[in-house]
Amino acid sequence: MEAGFHDAFAEALARRGVTLSWLHERLVERGCPVSPTALSYWRSGRSQPERGTSLEALAEIERLLRLSPGGLSARLGPSKRPGPRPGERSxxxxxxxxxxxxxxxxxxxxxxxxxxxxxxxxxxxxxxxxxxxxxxxxxxxxxxxxxxxxxxxxxxxxxxxxxxxxxxxxxxxxxxxxxxxxxxxxxxxxxxxxxxxxxxxxxxxxxxxxxxxxxxxxxxxxxxxxxxxxxxxxxxxxxxxxxxxxxxxxxxxxxxxxxxxxxxxxxxxxxxxxxxxxxxxxxxxxxx
Missing domain, CATH: 2.60.40 (Immunoglobulin-like)
Known part of the structure; x- marks a missing residue:
């Protein structure tokens, strides 16, 4: 079975050999800040990117972890929020x-x-x-x-x-x-x-x-x-x-x-x- 989002995220971090602190700093530099707490929740499976700004940051995370586009976003499970995900616009x-x-x-x-x-x-x-x-x-x-x-x-x-x-x-x-x-x-x-x-x-x-x-x-x-x-x-x-x-x-x-x-x-x-x-x-x- 294909790994879910949090497993794929944790595996990508380990394979790249970087910490959540490193990732947080790089995201801030690129104008896509995500709090260390949110990144920790994403890795543990407690939550996942839902809001428009988080989904925008996810694309930067894929690039920073040297993943193909969609390497993490394609693993997202059903939204835990009612209605469509905010910011998911074509x-x-x-x-x-x-x-x-x-x-x-x-x-x-x-x-x-x-x-x-x-x-x-x-x-x-x-x-x-x-x-x-x-x-x-x-x-x-x-x-x-x-x-x-x-x-x-x-x-x-x-x-x-x-x-x-x-x-x-x-x-x-x-x-x-x-x-x-x-x-x-x-x-x-x-x-x-x-x-x-x-x-x-x-x-x-x-x-x-x-x-x-x-x-x-x-x-x-x-x-x-x-x-x-x-x-x-x-x-x-x-x-x-x-x-x-x-x-x-x-x-x-x-x-x-x-x-x-x-x-x-x-x-x-x-x-x-x-x-x-x-x-x-x-x-x-x-x-x-």
Whole structure:
């Protein structure tokens, strides 16, 4: 009979020759923290991964223990929670509100967002001009290789009224390969290439600027993290001649939306910072 999840987990730990403490530290480094107590319960069979964040961490555990994808997740028994497991969503469900994303990924020969590289940290800076419009943004990120010879990752921008494609301008650590534009759905996708191929678990940084094809007068900016990030930062900077009267930071997850009022504090910029965040959306919105 095939071993259950906890037996397979314990066997994989022993075969790799690592402790639960080592595994916990590596998961924290990768932005997928699981408590030592939870890992111990998984090994003993007292519990198993159930929540969306735990299932996301399980994929990292398989890589850290040098198992094939599904080597542990395929051994999970029936959920002990009523209803479907939280976070068990297909790519189609994740992008249900953006139907053009999956075709754009496939056009660039990606199966998903993290085929070769996973994002560990993302910092986004957005400038709002004197007319209250965003014309572009700057992005800095740290990526980690899921396997050897990893170099590619997709970039996706979704906008209303995409008459002209955005322009990605590499600043450091990367270049742009193929691109795909679907004006009907407002989706623009590009193939981002790191400066060199990476070995498994190796990290690299890149920086690029994004010039929007058409200035956006949306009174908000947000970013959706499809997986857990070690750190996500959004920094919105306003022209001093056009400052908002009210600002809110918001977080959207499967549990709903959490809103916190924020202020400029006499300055002209505001930021939202989240550590160990995702899946979910982090954003800032304002009124004039």
């Amino acid at each position: 790519m189609q469900e994740i992008f249900a509100d953006s139907p053009g994303v999956l075709p754009a990924l496939h056009a660039l020969e990606f199966e998903g967002l993290y085929d070769e590289l996973v994002e560990q940290l993302r910092h986004i800076t957005v400038d709002i001009d004197e007319h209250g419009r965003a014309t572009g943004m700057e992005v800095r990120a740290i990526m980690q290789a899921r396997g050897n010879d990893a170099r590619r990752t997709p970039l996706i921008v979704t906008l209303d009224g995409l008459d002209r494609a955005p322009e990605f301008r590499p600043v450091a650590g990367c270049s742009i390969g193929r691109t795909f534009l679907d004006p009907a759905t407002g989706v623009f996708a590009a193939e981002l290439l790191m400066d060199r191929s990476l070995a498994r678990d190796e990290t690299c940084l890149y920086e690029l600027s994004v010039e929007l094809g058409e200035p956006s007068d949306d009174a908000w900016f947000d970013h959706y993290a499809a997986r857990r990030l070690g750190e996500l930062l959004i920094w919105v900077r306003f022209d001093p001649s056009r400052l908002p009267s009210r600002l809110e930071r918001y977080v959207r997850t499967d549990d709903g939306e959490e809103v916190t009022e924020v202020t400029l504090g006499g300055g002209r910029s505001v930021h939202a910072l989240a550590r160990g965040f995702g899946p979910g959306m982090l954003g800032i919105r304002w009124t004039w």
